[in-house]
Amino acid sequence: MSSDRWSAPERGSPALSVHRLGKRFSDRVAFQDVSFEIGYGEVFGFLGPNGAGKTTTVRTLGTLIAPTSGSATVAGIPLTPENGVEIRRRISIMPESPGLFLRLSVTENLECFADLYEAPDATDRIGGALRAVNLADRAHDTCGTLSKGLRQRVALARALLSDPEVLFLDEPTTGLDPVAARDVHELIDELRQRGVTIFLTTHRLEEAERLCDRVAILNTTLRTIGRPDELREQLFAKTLTVRTLAPLPEPGGVFAGLPAVDGWRQDGPATYVLAVSESAVAAPAVTRALVAAGADVLSISESYHSLEDVYLELIDQDNEASRR
């Protein structure tokens, strides 16, 4: 099939469209029945525990592995064996391990990959990629002499050489210290501002929460997908936590019948957790009721569930289901 057949993707078409995709290695299921779409310019987080199938999904979408079921379109091109070269032209994958040629310099590594991508103006591209990852001053260093964080940056520069439509980052901060991880986060932020579509696999939930427009949680099958705040709302009831100086003599009388308060429970001698349907309505009403009851209020706070809570809740559900 000629590569000329594939033109630029239509406006509004998804960068990645995956429909019931699955991969099985003989009797072991790596992942199955995975469906989602990602728009151009989106940063999409792909979360899951070890062995959930995240890396296998990336490898499948990157044409390194053939799916055993389902279909997908990557950068506007159907995922088929004969389209492998054309898909790989349009995407870039940064594997978990940087995989640099350690005896070669940073520039020599990038020269090799610029040639493999047949990048026009290779020298300019290499310079641009190095500036993007703040490594221009280390261009002639041998990769073997670089720290792990710097090697990750070189790998990221390598992934940028082809100016990809979709950039797959597989656990880009694994094994990095907090400063190096923060640097990678800043780079991803910059790429997002440049409109690069990013498919980020990670099990660092604060990373996904901070960087991603939407996240999917995979545990062999896709457990959920959505914006981090949507997922929190889907999974957890909203609550207000009230702390008073002394226990309320009749808390039921204070909280019953208040607007947007669906129920309450005591969570300590002078701490009360209220299930609410709308925090903005409930909080002022609760405050007024407490003052009217003569209570000394220490705090009224809306409870916050992180993406980590969502993740752990879903994985716990899976673990429980598998024990049954």
Place this chain on the structure above:
Amino acid sequence: MSKRRVRAIFRKELREYRRNGFIVLTMAVIPLIFLIQPLVVVFALPASAAAGLSNEHLLLYMLGIPAIVPASVAAYAVVGERQQSTLEPVLTTPIRREEFLLGKALAALVPSVAIAYAVYALFLACVELFAAPAVASTLIRGPDLLAQLLFTPLLAGWSIWVGIAISARSSDFRVAQQLGTLVSLPSAVVAALIAFNVIHATLGLALGLAAALLLLDGLGWRIMSATFDRERLITGTRS
């Protein structure tokens, strides 16, 4: 096929050889050892023995060198990259299997042929300088020199494809290296049998062997390209 992508792999490999002198050094050690025994024999020959050598092609013994030299480099070609985690990033680029393999094979061929020719030249120089003149003039013959020039790249090519085939199916570099060396031995044995006139060297035999090796080299590339399995190399399981 993209020449630029083939060149990218070729250039990267040569740069690695240059940075790691041990690679080329270890490639050269075996041929130099190979040189000792025939030199000792030739130096010990009296001038009167020259007549008895006229029907033998002792120089063709050196054809064992291009068969053995590339074995270790070819054995490293795929499994070595896999063990260093450098294979996956390369395979995620638009490179085609045949381009990757050709780049690897050419990069193994160039130093192997250069070393084989250099060792051969050293052998000739030693014979010319230190052997009895009558022995030297009997041993150094035009057809044998031509055979050496012609068969060196052909034998090295065959050895490289066999080595790469083993490398692509091994999970451990050491196993690949040992198997590669073992498998290259039959070519060296055939060269030795011709050198010692057990197999009688004729022009027809030379042309037939050259054609067969040329065909095998071409087939080696095609077969390797067809059976090169990205999925198995990345995951360790067959697609």
